[in-house]
Amino acid sequence: MRANPSSQSPTDVVVVGAGLIGLVTAWRAACAGLSVTVVAEHLDGAASTVAAGMLTPATEASFGEEALMRFGILSRDRYPAFVAELEEESGVSAGYRAEGTLQVAFDSDDMARLGHLSELRARLGLTTERLTGRECRRLEPMLAPSVRGGYLAAEDHSVDPRALLGALRAAAERRGAVGVRDRVRRLVVEDGRARGVVLDSGGEISAGQVVLAAGVATPAVEGVPEGVVPPLRPVKGQLLRLRMAEGEPPIVARTVRGLVKGSPVYLVPRGTGEIVLGATQEEQGFDTRLTAGGLWEVLRDAHELVPGVSELEVAETCVGLRPGSPDNEPLLGPTAVPGLHLAAGHFRHGVLFTPATGDAMAEALTTGALPDYARRFAATRVADRIPAGAAGGGPIEGGEQDQWT
Amino acid sequence: MRANPSSQSPTDVVVVGAGLIGLVTAWRAACAGLSVTVVAEHLDGAASTVAAGMLTPATEASFGEEALMRFGILSRDRYPAFVAELEEESGVSAGYRAEGTLQVAFDSDDMARLGHLSELRARLGLTTERLTGRECRRLEPMLAPSVRGGYLAAEDHSVDPRALLGALRAAAERRGAVGVRDRVRRLVVEDGRARGVVLDSGGEISAGQVVLAAGVATPAVEGVPEGVVPPLRPVKGQLLRLRMAEGEPPIVARTVRGLVKGSPVYLVPRGTGEIVLGATQEEQGFDTRLTAGGLWEVLRDAHELVPGVSELEVAETCVGLRPGSPDNEPLLGPTAVPGLHLAAGHFRHGVLFTPATGDAMAEALTTGALPDYARRFAATRVADRIPAGAAGGGPIEGGEQDQWT
Numbered sequence: 001m002r003a004n005p006s007s008q009s010p011t012d013v014v015v016v017g018a019g020l021i022g023l024v025t026a027w028r029a030a031c032a033g034l035s036v037t038v039v040a041e042h043l044d045g046a047a048s049t050v051a052a053g054m055l056t057p058a059t060e061a062s063f064g065e066e067a068l069m070r071f072g073i074l075s076r077d078r079y080p081a082f083v084a085e086l087e088e089e090s091g092v093s094a095g096y097r098a099e100g101t102l103q104v105a106f107d108s109d110d111m112a113r114l115g116h117l118s119e120l121r122a123r124l125g126l127t128t129e130r131l132t133g134r135e136c137r138r139l140e141p142m143l144a145p146s147v148r149g150g151y152l153a154a155e156d157h158s159v160d161p162r163a164l165l166g167a168l169r170a171a172a173e174r175r176g177a178v179g180v181r182d183r184v185r186r187l188v189v190e191d192g193r194a195r196g197v198v199l200d201s202g203g204e205i206s207a208g209q210v211v212l213a214a215g216v217a218t219p220a221v222e223g224v225p226e227g228v229v230p231p232l233r234p235v236k237g238q239l240l241r242l243r244m245a246e247g248e249p250p251i252v253a254r255t256v257r258g259l260v261k262g263s264p265v266y267l268v269p270r271g272t273g274e275i276v277l278g279a280t281q282e283e284q285g286f287d288t289r290l291t292a293g294g295l296w297e298v299l300r301d302a303h304e305l306v307p308g309v310s311e312l313e314v315a316e317t318c319v320g321l322r323p324g325s326p327d328n329e330p331l332l333g334p335t336a337v338p339g340l341h342l343a344a345g346h347f348r349h350g351v352l353f354t355p356a357t358g359d360a361m362a363e364a365l366t367t368g369a370l371p372d373y374a375r376r377f378a379a380t381r382v383a384d385r386i387p388a389g390a391a392g393g394g395p396i397e398g399g400e401q402d403q404w405t
Numbered sequence: 406m407r408a409n410p411s412s413q414s415p416t417d418v419v420v421v422g423a424g425l426i427g428l429v430t431a432w433r434a435a436c437a438g439l440s441v442t443v444v445a446e447h448l449d450g451a452a453s454t455v456a457a458g459m460l461t462p463a464t465e466a467s468f469g470e471e472a473l474m475r476f477g478i479l480s481r482d483r484y485p486a487f488v489a490e491l492e493e494e495s496g497v498s499a500g501y502r503a504e505g506t507l508q509v510a511f512d513s514d515d516m517a518r519l520g521h522l523s524e525l526r527a528r529l530g531l532t533t534e535r536l537t538g539r540e541c542r543r544l545e546p547m548l549a550p551s552v553r554g555g556y557l558a559a560e561d562h563s564v565d566p567r568a569l570l571g572a573l574r575a576a577a578e579r580r581g582a583v584g585v586r587d588r589v590r591r592l593v594v595e596d597g598r599a600r601g602v603v604l605d606s607g608g609e610i611s612a613g614q615v616v617l618a619a620g621v622a623t624p625a626v627e628g629v630p631e632g633v634v635p636p637l638r639p640v641k642g643q644l645l646r647l648r649m650a651e652g653e654p655p656i657v658a659r660t661v662r663g664l665v666k667g668s669p670v671y672l673v674p675r676g677t678g679e680i681v682l683g684a685t686q687e688e689q690g691f692d693t694r695l696t697a698g699g700l701w702e703v704l705r706d707a708h709e710l711v712p713g714v715s716e717l718e719v720a721e722t723c724v725g726l727r728p729g730s731p732d733n734e735p736l737l738g739p740t741a742v743p744g745l746h747l748a749a750g751h752f753r754h755g756v757l758f759t760p761a762t763g764d765a766m767a768e769a770l771t772t773g774a775l776p777d778y779a780r781r782f783a784a785t786r787v788a789d790r791i792p793a794g795a796a797g798g799g800p801i802e803g804g805e806q807d808q809w810t
């Protein structure tokens with residue numbers, strides 16, 4: 001996107017954040033005929049560039065998250081058409097791969113746990129095929145002999161989030177979206193309505209509507225009335241990117257997820273010869289240190305499942321912060337402040353939820369309301385929970401406000 | 406050192422290579438009154454910048470390497486005076502630490518193996534103190550409860566090889582040594598005598614004597630008559646540099662070496678808050694890939710000995726190639742080509758052997774012969790072994806020659 005100077009003509013929508021969620025919102029809003037400006041300090045989104053890109057609601061299913069999983073299934077089912085349209089419009093590959101996912105168990109306790117999850121999947125209408133250890137190794141010959149068995153989720157695919165970011169950026173640009181490389185100093189609220197943003201460079205962008213889509217940095221945007229944006233806790237993930245030697249076939253043919261003595265690990269292959277190994281899940285605040293223990297944990301479990309990873313080159317080590325909302329569900333659409341929307345709190349599911357979030361946000365920006373399938377995740381559910389007049393939850397006003405921390 | 410253009414005035418000695426061995430040779434030769442030029446593509450030495458810097462002949466002692474260990478003890482004993490003189494002359498700290506080394510065993514097999522090595526040490530005149538697991542933990546409280554026991558080597562210290570490189574460079578410069586940042590294209594041999602080197606930039610440096618001290622790259626210098634420089638095999642080491650959080654005391658107070666189910670691992674603390682974890686020992690040719698298995702192995706063993714390393718930040722991952730000669734012993738002093746010296750093949754001991762190598766090379770360059778204590782490592786032992794007229798071992802001549810591979 002064009003990187004614009006500080007002086008901006010008014011725009012229908014300003015999106016704060018240029019990760020997958022910000023860019024899909026920008027592209028879909030532009031497709032719906034709105035003029036859009038995206039503001040971000042870096043036009044790459046931090047968590048989006050770290051993510052492995054699994055589109056795996058079936059093998060991700062866990063108890064207590066059924067609503068999230070239904071949204072995930074809906075978004076996953078939109079992926080093929082979404083990618084086709086995106087690649088057509090952008091001319092850029094999104095790195096979508098439709099080989100399914102093999103979920104395997106290291107010992108009998110792990111297998112028992114996968115069995116329970118398969119019952120949950122059945123209740124959600126997802127079918128996966130139970131396989132013996134031998135059948136797993138027939139699909140993925142590099143699996144360790146000790147792997148006890150698993151489940152094949154034929155519909156759980158993957159995408160390359162870095163490629164997807166590039167495609168979304170190109171597509172948004174083709175639809176006339178403007179990119180501004182700057183930090184947002186604060187939201188402008190006048191007469192109780194969001195009117196745009198002030199930039200660090202001193203410029204201001206006037207907009208009919210503002211979407212905050214800045215991952216874990218979303219609550220740090222100043223000038224937002226209290227009670228409107230909840231705290232988002234950073235959930236740290238550490239992972240490694242390995243590289244196959246030139247001309248060597250990938251060590252796994254499809255995404256392999258495993259439970260190793262209760263500890264989850266995954267290997268996601270790319271067409272480029274890259275294999276993503278991940279990931280830790282740590283709640284330690286805004287800590288982006290790569291640690292000895294984080295690397296060790298991922299390498300240990302990956303080595304148990306696929307011993308041959310030891311021979312592969314480490315191309316990159318990454319740390320990202322997943323944005324977790326208080327109820328671990330995303331925050332979408334209009335807030336209690338007219339003109340202010342959220343598209344945040346996607347936690348571990350940002351890549352999977354990208355198509356459905358783009359559609360839902362475009363509808364919210366054009367009609368003022370979320371579609372039915374996204375209503376559960378309405379950003380207003382947070383403000384509703386905070387009684388008026390309670391500490392930190394006063395009436396919605398403009399001007400100087402504390403930020404959430 | 407001054408980085409000089411291609412045109413050079415003649416010099417007494419040209420040293421090829423600017424790692425610890427090249428620089429200590431340059432400094433000591435300059436101290437002895439010789440004019441010295443150091444040529445290297447990078448003025449940092451590759452293996453020297455990766456090395457952990459243990460000065461540990463006692464805890465390094467292994468069967469079949471008694472002669473190496475005697476040279477190591479001699480060099481270790483010179484370290485305090487060497488560092489004092491170097492720091493005085495350079496004004497730069499070499500990061501020398503005199504806290505000793507604790508060598509520990511993870512299980513009873515490891516303890517039995519350390520016991521055998523302690524008998525070898527006794528034969529070499531090295532005293533180490535046997536400690537129980539509890540006594541080890543009293544010295545190093547972060548050791549795992551499972552550590553069975555160990556030995557304290559009160560005289561086995563450490564130095565920071567990167568700091569030492571900087572100090573040697575500054576000291577050599579103060580003694581008038583000149584640094585040239587270029588690749589050596591070939592050795593010049595005229596009338597059977599080494600006369601200098603031709604540089605990649607096209608320039609030539611005429612010198613009375615030439616020292617090849619380029620680690621594993623030493624045999625790749627062209628123009629050296631066959632049979633003079635043996636092949637040096639690269640022995641790959643992978644290690645990690647961890648970083649203590651600001652203000653936190655180091656996780657170990659001294660070098661801790663361990664055997665974990667037969668696998669050696671070490672943790673070397675620095676005054677800067679850095680902890681070096683190492684190292685793999687792999688014979689794979691000129692392979693400098695960081696691998697998943699290499700990182701995993703080091704992290705696994707370090708975690709077994711000192712579980713708290715998990716919390717530490719990974720500041721850097723490194724791969725280096727140790728130069729191993731055919732008999733694993735260094736190659737020092739005059740070769741069969743008059744005017745051509747070697748200072749190479751230091752394998753795992755380059756940092757430890759630095760002071761003794763500098764002294765021995767200065768003596769060889771001024772008197773033409775190695776001192777007694779270094780004679781066993783004479784570079785000529787290689788040429789002597791290759792019968793004249795045998796394939797690859799013809800008479801010494803100048804001109805175009807194949808390089809060893």
